[in-house]
Amino acid sequence: MKTLAEIYAAIPKVECRQLCSEQCSLILLGKVELDAMEKAFGGVLSHKPGCLSCPALDTFTKTCTVYDVRPFICRLFGASRKLMCPHGCKPERQMTDQEEHALLLAYNRIVGGLEPMPGMETIAEGTLGSLVGTNSKPRRTGY
Ligand code: SF4
Numbered sequence: 001m002k003t004l005a006e007i008y009a010a011i012p013k014v015e016c017r018q019l020c021s022e023q024c025s026l027i028l029l030g031k032v033e034l035d036a037m038e039k040a041f042g043g044v045l046s047h048k049p050g051c052l053s054c055p056a057l058d059t060f061t062k063t064c065t066v067y068d069v070r071p072f073i074c075r076l077f078g079a080s081r082k083l084m085c086p087h088g089c090k091p092e093r094q095m096t097d098q099e100e101h102a103l104l105l106a107y108n109r110i111v112g113g114l115e116p117m118p119g120m121e122t123i124a125e126g127t128l129g130s131l132v133g134t135n136s137k138p139r140r141t142g143y
């Protein structure tokens with residue numbers, strides 16, 4: 001069975017030109033990933049009321065503070081054919097759908113289910129409601 005590190009390593013790297021940060025917002029992740037992120041962050045990660053940014057995003061530099069341990073979904077963004085970078089940043093190679101599916105299965109076996117980032121419930125319902133149907137994919141400056 002693959003480890004999480006092996007699954008992460010199998011996702012093609014994206015040559016990010018750091019053109020945005022708005023995709024770093026509401027993400028789903030595994031508990032084991034959140035634990036690793038909080039260890040790297042040095043504290044609890046939780047959304048603040050009314051703030052849509054991922055709590056791991058440095059809102060000043062617009063970069064990920066836990067880049068080395070960012071979760072699966074953030075690594076997939078830009079690398080998956082279904083989650084291509086809207087600014088044209090390209091992965092080092094194109095992942096096939098079969099490859100992505102196999103990685104997803106292996107990932108699900110390890111994390112055992114996705115959870116929302118803590119604190120999402122503190123975001124005003126109206127704000128969340130306005131997002132429904134929009135293209136608000138999680139991202140990071142330099143996936
Ligand atoms: S890449 Fe963005 S969304 Fe993912 S953990 Fe980092 S800051 Fe959060």
Ligand code: SF4
Pocket residue numbers: 014015016017018019020021023078085086087088089139140141142143
């Ligand atoms: S790869 Fe992601 S962070 Fe980089 S420019 Fe594209 S969408 Fe923005």
